[in-house]
Amino acid sequence: MWRPRAIWPEGRPVCWRNCSGLLPDMEFTEQLALLQAAAGDPAKLALATADLAFPALPPGERLALREALAAAAIAHWFDANILADLLEITAEESRVLHGRLCQLTVVEPFPARGETAVNVHEAARLALRKSLAAERTDWFRTLSERTATHFAKEPTPAARIEWIYHRLCSAPDEAASELERLDRDWSGTAHPEDREALAVALRELVGTGLIHARALVWASLCIAWVREDRRETAQLGDDALSIRDLARDVRDARAESDAESLLGEVLQAQGKLGEAQVAFAENLAISRRLAEQDPSNAGWQRDLAVAHSRVGGVLQAQGKLGEAQAAFAEDLAIMRRLAEQDPSNAGWQRELAGAHSWVGDVLQAQDKLGEAQAAFAEDLAIMRRLAEQDPSNARWQRDLAVAHNRMGGVLQAQGKLDEARAAFAEYLAISRRLAEHDPSNAGWQRELAVAHICEGAVLEAQGELGEAQAAFAEGLAISRRLAEQDPSNAGWQRDLAVAHNCVGGVLQAQGKLDEAQAAFAEALAISRRLAEQDPRNAGWQRDLAAAHNCVGGVLQAQGKLDEAQAAFAEALAISRQLAEQDPSNAD
Template sequence: MPTRFRAFLSYSHADAEWARWLLRRLETYRVPSRLVGTQGAHGQITARLGTFFRDRDELPSSGDLGSSIRGALDDSAALIVVCSPSAAQSRWVNAEVEAFRAGGRDDRVLCFVVAGEPGSADPAQQCFPPAALAPGSDGRPVEPLAADARREGDGRERAFLKLVAGLLGIGYDSLARREAQRRQRKWSMVAAASLAGMAMALALAATAWVARNDAQRRQAQAEDILGFMLGDLREKLTTVGRLDLMRSVDDKATGYFATLDPRDLSDRALEEQARSLTGIGEVRLGEGNHDAAMSAFREAHARSTALYQRAPDNGQRLFDLAQAEYWIGFVALEQGRHDDTGVWFRKYKDSALKLAAMDPDNFDWQREVAYGHHNLAVLDERLGRFADAEREMRAKRELYRKWLRQRPRDLKLRYEDANTAAWLGLMSARQGKLADAEGFYAQQVAGMSRNAAEDPANAEWKEVRIDALILLTDVQAQRGRLDQARASIATATPLAFALARQDPANNGWQVSPAICRWWQAQLAMTADAPAAGTLATEATAILTRAHRAEPRNERVLSWLVRARNLQAQLALAQGDAASAGRHLAAARTLIDPAWRAGHNEALRLWLARTWLLEGEVAQQQRQGADAAARWTRARKLLEDDAATGVPFSRLDPLVRVLHHLGEDVEATPHRQRLDAAGYIPMQPFPPAARVAAQ
């Protein structure tokens, strides 16, 4: 039966680059002339392979994903599977193989291996989807027809010819022999043309033509070499740890690209350069070299702009331009240049809106609008404009709510929606709207719990679910809902320890159990002080190991300071000022250099809390002047940089400091804000008692 497509190309999102390369090669491949018109196993061989279906690009805008793919599979003569560990774990790739084989076409499934290890007993290295290995309709095992594009296999070019031979239904040796003959004829033609060119070089016009082509050839050769250096070579240098050589390669490439005028380059050259420069920028950003990253992203932006101006109706070019705008804004954000960040993030959002309008059925382009709202919310949050950040996040959430009604089984979409709910919870908490914050965090927990239940092997869902439960515990504790807080952290704790055991080398996963123990200790302080002490000690030990593994990780440092502070509080409650002082000295050793290196709100808050506790230690030791000095420093720190009002997160320690200093009048409006928010302190505020110097 005639089919519309020569083959259906199935692949996982992680292998999109391979899929694009393979599609270009297949659609432009010319069958050797001596094979055209002969019979292959699947019919008469034509000069071109025909049309291919790549599921991510050619879906009709029906919204019925299942029927669209099944229709394309039924209308395809063969199925090409780009095989890798990612493909082997992709339920969509597996479903496409199952659907194709259900038509009784087991022998028309062609595998193109790009990564992993065929036949490996290690599931993490297996590259074939389970459906490709399932027995046929006759119950006999199926051996997939595979071309191995890995360097240790057939290599990319030989694997491609094997794949073409499978599509044509001829032997690989026959095709390879014809290809060799064609190359010989091509080189003979090139040699003849070269001789003719040498004869024509006697003419001035011919000389100019040759010179121009020579320049283009050299540029093409240079860019091919750079493409290799920025692709395969970079990967190898990263693997062996030669980051110094990789940086040199990137510097040379950046310098070379900067000498070229984008207006003089072909579209393909511009696309390749923009892609290479973006990769260079991301590497530089990962190294913390913001200036070099910005330079690369600006060069990528110049080329993307030139491409878009050549074809303003081309949505892909507008998409690439938007990505360059985002990266420039992101680097500006990291550099603290917030005005520039706002300019570029707004450009990105404007481009996203144009992109979405170009094709309302392209879901990937629609999501760019949501990301535009998110970026501006991040900037507003960084500047303390929490109401503005909340508005942007609510606009983003409305989009996700609509999309989830259309795609209720999309786990990635549900994950992004749950994270948006968490952001709304954070913005609500920053504004003192604790009940709203609890509601949003509960929504995040519900979304991630559903994801974890429907895809229990996905570690990302587990990690985010744990974080969501910790956030929920925090706001429940602030509202005085301690039983609910204990229940939330009790749910999170075994999940956190199980995830940590799953990969002991993942330092981020080792921190979550410590945070759970910290909260268990905090919630047990008044009811069971010995148990709280044991839990706090365990949290400190875990966090100390994590800090040794990543001494520059600010999240780990912040939680280790919290753990030391909690141990100091427990020691103070037992009248052991000396032990409390030692814990606080350890905390200061961590936080003082971090604060000197760069200020942020989290460091400010925990440095102030440390000074507050040091004052209480001095008070217990009857060193009134020292206590007053430390509380005064804490007060200044908490009141600084608060022109639009003291942030809600600072109010609890500020009220405590003011009461210690006997400043009842100053403390009153802050307590009123806490009361209005429904805030209930876990430890009562100290009575006002002015400290006299001794």
């Protein structure tokens, strides 16, 4: 039977499929028998499309086509070159098979990877992969290794993802270590969309049940850290525990350490600072042992630095500023050495910037504003260089935005309002671009909310109350949406309380006392819930004291002096207790 054939330039066949139904070359009874033989098995049904599309081919050629379809399903996409490497056939043989595969109903164009790239439909592809892995395991691993070898030659992020995906299928234990290194490298340098694409591929692989042991541990860790980066942290509790347990079962100390770090982040996001400190301490202990075993392993030295920074973060959140500063100093010392060893390593430069920012934070909390500004200046200078090197890297843009925010905060604390306003304007501009680029990224939405709040604070300090109120309203609206999306995220609840407090302050400054009182009441209610959830959280205790103070201030302005005195007494009692716990804390 003759049928039309679309032609690429230079005579190359493009994908064409018969969309009008089964080809009439095969008798209906033969078609029915073929489909019945598949017995509803999606892999067999996919392979049957080769017989249905090419009934006139000799049996040997139809068998070759079915084999080619099964092999093509190993990769997420393929072209004639990939097919030739998979089947180890000549370019001409591959061109013919590729042309025929393009005519199957289970194959579709994949233009994102080139004009002749195609892929097997997802459901058929996964079914064929699962069938091969179960029934022809050695051939499945051989095809996976050939696919990995093909993509190992390409440096693009998409090729690196495809490479590690197939390495995990062909040599899982070796690939687990390769994935560990890839994730460490990408954590500081890769574009967020590339890390998310890696997580999508790994999630698919985990879902198929084709990987186990260390390969499963590291794939699960990579997926979880991408979610953490999107600030889905508070939702990861069960995942963090199961990954840690599996890491212990397979005796992978590095993975166990990473899982403890992830668990600490989850617990801290939930406001459970004591438990978070325990997890971070385990992370630090394992990281220290590994670094001492092999001081020349720069990756383990970097992990040790990060472990110190996480311990410092939770200590600072508990108001233990001296201990936090010591932990951050350890982080900074290690990252400075690594960055000096290899100034071209952008990931280490980024880590060094982060270390400076942590030091600046704890110095500012101790009212050492000049030293804090110097630390933030180091952070900002590094992040500005990195962001200029690759303006398309959204992760570095976000880091630059946060560096501007920190600089704005310390400038405002010193009364340098015009300079602070300029810094916050940079923060807001970058945060707005990122949030518009990916509205589903909760982390970027949160940054935008904070940027509006910071803008409002400096406007209020400059007496521009209407503009400040509008900025605070923007921040409040975003913070409310985030808090409603995930009520278990204590950080977002705290952000909402801060936003209410800021709105109340600017309303009070405009003489709108009843509205201000309502806003302060919202902030107080949230702060009280958080402080009751973890009385050891010094930050939340400070927030609660501030909320009582704000309520007292507006009550005093309304002439309700007894109620105001009671509120101030609550604030004073909390502040006195905090001062006794840590006399070095200037706050």
